[in-house]
Amino acid sequence: MAKILVLHGPNLNLLGTREPEIYGSATLDDINHMLKARAEETGLGIDFLQSNHEGVLVDAIQQARGKYDYIIFNAAAFTHYSIALRDAIAAVDVPVIEVHISNVHKREEFRHQSVLAPVALGQICGLGVASYLAALEAIIYRLNH
Ligand code: DQA
Numbered sequence: 001m002a003k004i005l006v007l008h009g010p011n012l013n014l015l016g017t018r019e020p021e022i023y024g025s026a027t028l029d030d031i032n033h034m035l036k037a038r039a040e041e042t043g044l045g046i047d048f049l050q051s052n053h054e055g056v057l058v059d060a061i062q063q064a065r066g067k068y069d070y071i072i073f074n075a076a077a078f079t080h081y082s083i084a085l086r087d088a089i090a091a092v093d094v095p096v097i098e099v100h101i102s103n104v105h106k107r108e109e110f111r112h113q114s115v116l117a118p119v120a121l122g123q124i125c126g127l128g129v130a131s132y133l134a135a136l137e138a139i140i141y142r143l144n145h
Pocket of ligand 1 (some may be wrong): 075099
């Protein structure tokens with residue numbers, strides 16, 4: 001059975017109440033339940049981790065090696081400056097799909113850069129919580145083709 005790890009970075013634990021005009025009203029639990037339901041429907045294993053701490057996310061990426069087939073990663077603010085997360089992604093052979101709820105390219109300039117994108121398989125942003133679902137659908141497609 002293929003296994004997917006979903007990683008959520010800092011402040012995403014506040015989804016639902018955090019700047020709802022940008023991030024919408026779904027909570028992190030809502031997102032995880034939605035992904036779990038779709039993964040189970042297609043016979044995939046899926047695990048979730050949210051952390052506000054860069055090192056915890058680095059550890060999770062390192063430990064994903066040999067255990068997970070794909071990582072769906074919303075690194076939140078770390079996306080824009082964490083070389084440690086970029087290096088962790090580059091160090092392991094687990095493909096990472098970078099996701100963002102908001103369209104980072106039409107927000108502040110500091111959000112336009114992703115230091116993770118060059119080492120990610122791809123990037124999906126701006127679709128609201130459906131960005132996560134689009135990443136999962138892409139994985140399902142790739143596993144079957
Ligand atoms: C985010 C976009 C980031 O710029 C921001 O720091 C976040 C959330 C998104 O999902 O739209 O915390 O990753």
